[in-house]
Amino acid sequence: MQSGWSVSDSDGTAFTPMVVLELAEDTSEEAIKWLLSRIRDKEQNGGAELLVEQLLTRDHGGQKGNPNVFLVGSTLKRLLHGAEDVGLFKEFNDDSMRGFTYTNKDNFKDFQGDGDGFLSVAECQYIIKHELDTLRAKDEANVPGYPKAKLYPGKSIIRRLQSKGILYQVFPLHDKEELKRLSFSWYRKVKLSFQPLNDIRHYFGEGLALYFGFLEYFTLAMLPMALIGIPYYLWDWEDYDKYVLFAVFNLVWSTVFLEVWKRFSATLAFSWGTLSRKKAFEEPRAGFHGVLGFNPVTGREEPVYPNSKRLLRIYLVSVPFVLLCLYLSFYIMMIYFDMESWALALYEVEPNFWTGLFLFVPSIIYAVVIEVLNLLYRYAAEFLTDWENHRLETSYQNHLVLKVLVFNFFNCFASLFYIAFVMQDVVLLRQSLATLLITSQILNQIMEAFLPYWLQRRRNKKAHKRLHRVMADQELPLAQQAQLELDMSTYLGTFDDYLEQFLLFGYVSLFSCVYPLAAVLVVLNNITEVYSDAFKMCHVFKRPFAEPASNIGVWQLAFETMSVIAVVTNCALIGLSPQVKAYFLESDTQLILLVVCVEHILLAFKFILAFVIPDVPKHIQNKLARLEFESLEAFKKKKILETSGIPNKH
């Protein structure tokens, strides 16, 4: 499994460290002892039954690290039992995917001997995290040594330690060997091939693999647009007849692309065993607070927070706040237009090189302001959503995504909508789109690729310097490696990455018919994005815990909504094109009615298409149905056997 490192538990069992727990430096001895004993305790006593040992950091380079760092591992058998707990699906002997059970283990495909290598390291780490998360308080009233860190029977200990700031972080260790292999096949060699999604999933889990799968799919899907876009840009720029054609192509493409992705992601998720996997019962968020009461579902004692209060906070504070921010963004947009016209006036008074250059300044300033506003708003949205006090992480995430999406959408696209439909100025629209897109891409590349790369270089140098250059090119020993990873930044999930793709998708699908080069820019951006994201994941961030996912979740809905809005904007742009207007010189009314009719028909067609194309390919539906059928049959057979044992009395 892990590359050769090994430490020993208190009872002398050697184990491979998988997960690091960092406690506060001033944690009381009592609490540490208690926590370790609960982690080591047998499952039937309510423990996690894991192996744990303190990381022995030798003092190096005079810098004193945090002594309260612990390495957690597990026996193989415990991991296999844990795999059953978390409901892992694995490939069975008959090529189907089945829920793993310990008693049935020998019938699974890659299970050999005692099962070493059956679970990937990412899976082992996920299992350990699950077991730590579900380690529950028994009759302790508080964390020993911390009278204020209240506990009640059934409360997740790890969550409480986190919410009280006693536990700094829990993260899985990188596996240098595997990482080297992965990074080689992923981004080290420059070649034309698909990303190694299975390897990514093997190392980082399904959630991240799906993101990279989507990124690649999205980029490939945009290739035709980009290929058509280049000749358009070079030769037919002002031929509006083809501009209509381009818009129609846009429409069909954005619908089909998302429908096919759904099927593709279902295929991936099926082969990874997450499609039919049942969700485990979700723990409350670490930050969730309330009066102690009873959970209506589990019947356990747990803080409860009335839903009505949450709704009041959402509708009386969050919604007005978002609306206010939208108004502010609108106001700033109007200032931008003022600046724009002022720059134009300046140019007209004195047309020279400098005032000509000055024409671009408002757009660039506006693009930067948009990025800054998005960033600021993001913090506010996180604060507000936290304050709404959602019980579950998923519900928190959904509310956060919704807030951020609405604002980002408005902030990025409002000016384009205004130019396109209120000012009806196609030339300005094209110019603004180009400036916005290019500026935001440059900013993003700096923030996402250059900055992390530079930070990581500096950190690596420092770490190696600490070791006095003795073993500069060699593998770092465990303690140093763990120390290095402790200092790495934490990956905050795929949110920002998806958000960026969402906005790029918006630029392409909403308006690209007036600026066909948009798709080209997005493709170029995404090609570097794959590499910089891959590098980031492998070398800049702490390894994240694997996230079992069967689809891209709320983002599918977001992209679909965008593609519906795209139908509306593209139809409107077609209606505004001079070429089309030329046909209806007599009456604007007729043109508008026609455009509206076409738009409604396209929307209806889109919904019908989404309805007719099954979300899961037929052969996977069959496999899923087969599993269900088999379990029904097995149940029936068992029942008949039971019944026939009892003499039948009529």
Next chain:
Amino acid sequence: MQSGWSVSDSDGTAFTPMVVLELAEDTSEEAIKWLLSRIRDKEQNGGAELLVEQLLTRDHGGQKGNPNVFLVGSTLKRLLHGAEDVGLFKEFNDDSMRGFTYTNKDNFKDFQGDGDGFLSVAECQYIIKHELDTLRAKDEANVPGYPKAKLYPGKSIIRRLQSKGILYQVFPLHDKEELKRLSFSWYRKVKLSFQPLNDIRHYFGEGLALYFGFLEYFTLAMLPMALIGIPYYLWDWEDYDKYVLFAVFNLVWSTVFLEVWKRFSATLAFSWGTLSRKKAFEEPRAGFHGVLGFNPVTGREEPVYPNSKRLLRIYLVSVPFVLLCLYLSFYIMMIYFDMESWALALYEVEPNFWTGLFLFVPSIIYAVVIEVLNLLYRYAAEFLTDWENHRLETSYQNHLVLKVLVFNFFNCFASLFYIAFVMQDVVLLRQSLATLLITSQILNQIMEAFLPYWLQRRRNKKAHKRLHRVMADQELPLAQQAQLELDMSTYLGTFDDYLEQFLLFGYVSLFSCVYPLAAVLVVLNNITEVYSDAFKMCHVFKRPFAEPASNIGVWQLAFETMSVIAVVTNCALIGLSPQVKAYFLESDTQLILLVVCVEHILLAFKFILAFVIPDVPKHIQNKLARLEFESLEAFKKKKILETSGIPNKH
């Protein structure tokens, strides 16, 4: 259980007859013997383990009945086992709904003694039907005595007998006692109260109870519209300001109404135990044919029919046929408009009473023609859908519903759309709407209420006459009762009833703002509809098998689609109203753009509303989650117990 009747099986066990099997009169002795033995055979030998006996019909009134009528019943124990097979949900001791299991039977709420009365008669009949349907051929190559009725291992015997015309019909017996009680509380006493949905469900099953629940809910939901409609009709007829108000009310109402219904039906389905019930594996339809192959899901030998062929049939034959029918319907509509203008011309040339009356003739003729076309098309749609050779009944039903809906929608509403948006003649629209609605309601009432009532009276008289008026007012003996029911018409499901409500909903939601009396007419129609449908179910038709249903299925989608279309038409009607037009005297363009904007906002709002309102009320979500949580916990506990038995080796 059943009211006192009892017959005896061949081995002398007395049983209550529940289900009637009618075989062809000339069925070979051999086949009958084989079928009865298979029905009686023990479950572990692959039999249905039911009790069955021939109905002894004494020759009465010189008329000779079919001798091959069999009564099927079951022991209580077999029924309880069967309840587990079909996955029945029942109320548990702790007030939750749980899947019934025989071993756990004593923990269910209404289970007393040996469990007599625990299952309703409808449930018993459903179980017997399920067991008959899943009675499978073993190694028989054909039905004994019928070399052409091929069998193969796993083929449902009943389906084969039906498809070969050897089995005429299978139907459950009415229960006179219970029926009398039900009909009294349902429609005999005239009073202001809700329908006894639980009793209806108890007697007819969930599918039908949901229909009556929907009918009642829909009627109640229309009451406010009707109440507002009357004063409109009487006083404010031409005040277009209020006509806009009415349209807005229409919009909000049709969205909210459907969302609330979803929650209401989930509540009903939860209390009936069908909400969380898993669907049993579906048998192929009796009419499905194909080359013998292997089912990819069950692995059983079964006829298979390539999906590609079916798709070809659908897209190359069915779709063009439907389009042709739509064109035909359009053509007839144009003829109607010709007639209309011809009648108008006649009236203008010579305006007197007769030509004035003649003005209404085209509309009435057209309404009758529409009904006839709908009827004819229905047969064609059934034939085509049958020819498409769907494997499952649900898929057959969906394709049939889709075909019929599209045509009926076009046929009923095309002329109204044409008048409203092409001719823009509000007065004619009002007149047409009224004529269409009233004529179709009168025709429906005749077809649905008067005709069946009259038929049933005649049949009843004949039956009693046969008995020589000896026991005219008494209960009929079993044999006569069964004979009477054999002759009753078969209820073909809720399709036509829902279709009628769908069209009525269309009249009200699409155009009622120009004819507010529509809601009043629909409410009046539905009040009589409840009574006539109830009477029909109790006295005109054979008792149908209970259909477990957790919602109104495809009809929810149909009604929702209609309410989306209603947004479009109402917005357009508002835009066309002279009052609104007066504000935009200068420019039609502005008015149209405004209407389109408002329409898009309303549509977006509608989708957001549907998304925000949860389909299942919170307290039922909690109960469902609780069940899932408990089964997870029980599983975990069991696992820990198992593990702790084995000594742990690290």
